[in-house]
Amino acid sequence: MEEINNIEIVPCTESNYLQPFRVSYNQNGTKKSWDFMRTHDSVSVLIFNTTSHCFVLVKQFRPAVYMCEWEKAKTKTSQPAEKSEEAEASESQEGQPASAEESSSQLPPASAGVTYELCAGLVDKPDLSLEEIARQEVLEECGYDVPASKLKRITSYRSGVGVTGAKQTMFYAEVSDDNCVSAGGGEPREGELIEVVKVPLHEAMTFAYDERTPKTMGVIFSFIWFHNNMSPKYKISTNV
Template structure:
C-alpha cells in the first residue's frame, strides 16, 4: 500500500466536482433550509468474468474515507467547533489502508456527447482493462445516492466478460491521478465478501452481488444462501 503523507486540510473555495448550496423552502407552512452539494450523476458496472467465474472490482484509496477514519482518532470536540485548518499533524495519521475501499467500476457522467452506456464502457476499459461492446451492457437499475447531501443519480449496469475481452491491465488514468487496483472476487466467495465488515466496500458492491444471486443463480447454478 502506498504511503500517505503531507496532509493539509484547507477550505474548498471552488471545485469542478461539487458545489455547495443552501436552499430555503416552506414545508406544510414551516420554513426550513437544507445544505446540499450539486454533483455529477454517475454510472457503475458489475463485471462478471465467465472464464474464471469471478467478479471484477476495483480497489482504491479514497481521501474522504481516510479523513473520516482520521477524525475517529482525534480527541472529541463539540459539533460547533470548526475543523482545524492547516497541516493535520496533531495526531499520528492512520495507515493508508484506512482509506482504501472495494468498489464497482464506476465513473462520473460528465461527457454530454456520450450515452450512459458509452460512459460505462469507457470506465470498464480504463479501470479494469476489458473491452465490452455497448450492446453487451445490461441496465440493472438507477437510484439516488447520497440523498442527504447530493441527491445525485447513479445508473448501474451489468456486463459479462471473458478473458478474451481483456485488452489491458486497467488501473485508471494516471494523468488524472487515478491509482486503481483490479480485484477478482470468486463467485463462490461473493456473498461472504459482501457481508464481511472488515473489508470496506460501497453499498453498490453489496446490492449488485445480491442482484446477481437473485437473478443469475439458475444460469450459473449457484446457491442463493449466504
C-alpha cells in the same frame, strides 16, 4: 497505493466536481432550509468474468473515507483537558481541522481509506450515452473491452440523498479473458490509482457481508442482485 503523507486540509473555495448551496423553502407552512452539494450523476458496472467465474471490482484510496477514520482516531485519543491557546490557534479557519502533519501520531494507516467498489465513473460527457460512459470506465479501470450494447441496465437510484441527491445508474457486464486488453488501473493523467480485484463467485455473499472489508453499498446490492437473478444460470451457489 497506501503510501500517504504530507496531508493538509484547507477550505474548498472552488471545485470542478462539487458546488455547495443552501436552499430555503416552505413545507406545510413551516419555513426550512437545507444545505446540499450539486455534483455529477454517475454510472457503475458490476463485472462478471465468465472464464474464471469471478466478479471484477476496483480497490482505491478514498480521501473522504480516510479523513472520517482520522477524525475518529482523534476523538479516541483526545484528552478532556482544556486546550491551550497554541492548540486553539492550530485549528484552521472556519471550523476546519488543522493540518494532519501537526497530529501525525494520530494518523491511522493509509489502508483505513482504501475501499472495494464497483467500476464506476461520473456522467460528465454530454455527447455520450450512459452505456458508452460505462464502457469507457470498464476499459480504463479494469482493462476489459466490452461493446456498449452488451451492457445490461440493472437499475438507477439516488445516492447521497441527504447531501447531493445525485443519480447513479448501475449496469451489468459479462466479460471473458478474451475481452481483457490491458491491466486497467484507471487514468494516471487524471490522478487515478486503481487496483483491479477479483472476487470468486462462491465467495461473493460472504465478501458482501464481511464488515471487516470496507466496501460501497453498490457492491453489496449488486451481489445480491446477481444472486437473485443470475446465479441459477451458472449453477453455482452464492449462499454465505
